[in-house]
Amino acid sequence: xxxxxxxxxxxxxxxxxxxxxxxxxxxxxxxxxxxxxxxxxxxxxxxxxxxxxxxxxxxxxxxxxxxxxxxxxxxxxxxxxxxxxxxxxxxxxxxxxxxxxxxxxxxxxxxxxxxxxxxxxxxxxxxxxxxxxxxxxxxxxxxxxxxxxxxxxx
Numbered sequence: 001x002x003x004x005x006x007x008x009x010x011x012x013x014x015x016x017x018x019x020x021x022x023x024x025x026x027x028x029x030x031x032x033x034x035x036x037x038x039x040x041x042x043x044x045x046x047x048x049x050x051x052x053x054x055x056x057x058x059x060x061x062x063x064x065x066x067x068x069x070x071x072x073x074x075x076x077x078x079x080x081x082x083x084x085x086x087x088x089x090x091x092x093x094x095x096x097x098x099x100x101x102x103x104x105x106x107x108x109x110x111x112x113x114x115x116x117x118x119x120x121x122x123x124x125x126x127x128x129x130x131x132x133x134x135x136x137x138x139x140x141x142x143x144x145x146x147x148x149x150x151x152x153x154x
Contacts, residue, residue, distance in 0.1 A: 004085035007121050018076040019044065022140060028081035035092070036151045038077050042143035043069035051142040055101030058144045060109060067096055067113030070147040074114075078151055091118045091129040093150040099139040107133040114147050 001009075008014060019041055021027060029037045043050045043066035050066055052058040058066070071094075079085050096111035098104075111133035119127040129149070139146050 002084050002086040004088070004121050011117075011120060013072065013117075015076045015079060016044065016047075016072060018080045019073050027077045030081070031150075034089075034153050036078060036081055036153060038074045038081075038149045038151070040097070040146040040148040041070050041073035041077060042139070042141065042146045043067075044073065049141055050144060052144050053099045053101060053138075053142075054106070054110060054144055055104030060106050063098065063106075063110035063144055064113035066143075066145045067098075067110050067147065068117050069113075070096075070145050071114035071117045071149075074147055074149050078149075082153065085121075087153055088122075089152045089154045090122055090126040091149055092152050094118070094129045094131045095148050096131065096133045097136050097139055097146045098133060099137070099142070099144050100135045104135065107135045110145065111147075 025039055027039050031037060054063045094115055096114055098107040098110050111131060115131055118129060121127060
């Protein structure tokens with residue numbers, strides 16, 4: 001078990017199976033020798049998709065958890081691509097899309113659920129990526145959060 005997976009275990013978390021593709025794309029794409037781009041992943045609870053919109057059916061606190069769950073799916077795809085998360089130097093860039101009502105303004109606080117997980121795993125200096133948190137009127141499958149990321153390999 002990798003050091004990163006041991007840290008996940010200490011947090012009471014495990015990597016799920018990588019999510020199934022939802023269209024015509026590749027879940028992970030390498031750029032040169034050092035960068036891996038992970039396509040957008042949504043949250044799932046016990047393998048079931050999560051639906052709803054922040055500001056309506058989904059609370060900010062639930063959204064934070066769904067952003068963490070989305071990041072777990074991102075990490076599952078990353079592991080499937082590189083084989084071992086200990087080969088990852090750091091997260092570089094994260095984009096978190098948040099399906100929300102027009103009067104919901106806490107997209108950054110929702111996105112913190114995913115980026116906090118990265119900081120917990122790689123540390124404050126290496127684990128804090130550049131990030132965007134973007135409000136959307138709707139996401140595929142009516143999911144509340146979708147996260148994509150770029151990682152640098154060692």
